[in-house]
Amino acid sequence: MEIACIGLGTMGLPMARNLQAGGHQLTVYDLRSATAAPLLANGARWADSPRAAAAGAEMILLSLPGPAEIEAAALGPEGILAGAPAGSTVIDLSTNAVGLIRRLEQQFAARGVALLDAPVSGGPDGAARGTLQIMVGGDEAVFNLARPVLALLGDKITYVGPSGAGTIAKLVHNAVNAVAFRALAEGFTLGVKAGLTPEKLREVLQGGNFGQGYNLQTRLPEIVFPGDFAAARFTISLLRKDVGLATTLADEFAVPTPLFALAEADLIEAVARGWGAYDSAATFLLQEERSDVTVRTTPGSEHKMEKP
DSSP states (O other), X not given: OEEEEEOOSTTHHHHXXXXXXXXXXXXXXXXXXXXXXXXXHTTOEEOSSHHHXXXXXXXXXXXOSSHHHHHHHHHSTTSHHHXXXXXXXXXXXXXXXXXXXXXXXXXXXXXXXXXXXXXEESHXXXXXXXXXXXXXXXXXXXXXXXXXXXXXXXXEEEEEESTTHHHHHHXXXXXXXXXXXXXXXXXXXXXXXXXXXXXXXXXXXXXXXXXXXXXXXXXXXXXXXXXXXXXXXXXXXXXXXXXXXXXXXXXXXXXXXXXXXXXXXXXXXXXXXXXXXXXXXXXXXXHHHHHTOOOOSSTTOOOSSOOO
């Protein structure tokens, strides 16, 4: 297949290499022409603009830093929209803005060009090994046609939904990951200042519920998604006690733990509502109320507990 690769940075270059290894003919473009050298040595063709790269391509892949660069590459006078042939498919592997990806999808569709948003996760190592998680939004039929190409880039490919859905998933993923790492920073600074070694604390966290992925593996699918908060595995009252002891310890050692304090505040509110005997995952309901949305996999199932 004739594939255009636009953006040959930390992620784009190893992904392009995997496409070459998969037998595809590449036309490549990057603002820094030197980055294309290893691809050109293996038979890729150089293009002087995104428009030239897209011309004649069956599939056009973007891996760019952000919305400004994507919009320029897509809509500029020498952009992809001006060169992509009708019937081709553009796949944006970047992390984009949802509003922009949906606007681009409409503009490309008017020219007979399909657009998928397919941001990736897994870093440069995952890009080199072809083991990325790829989150795809757009027309499902187009996704199914593009899947063999995506399979050269990642071994965890999820069709998330219509245009913009892949981008939403990526933004949520990265934000959750950032907050989780910030919580680790609070925990490790507290643990080490209170006398633990970082190695032992990591060993304990890795071996416990957190490190074993209990939240994703059990609490969400078995408690939150069905709304089964009444059958308590670990009650709100007990977790409120534990987190309260942790914030007290943080005060003793003068370690700022704002995320711990936020978690404690939710637990205190839940206990005040009379939810102390419910599963500690029931604090999820507080965020649902604030957001005016319920996170359930069974339509019509709000939760299996009575709110006081």
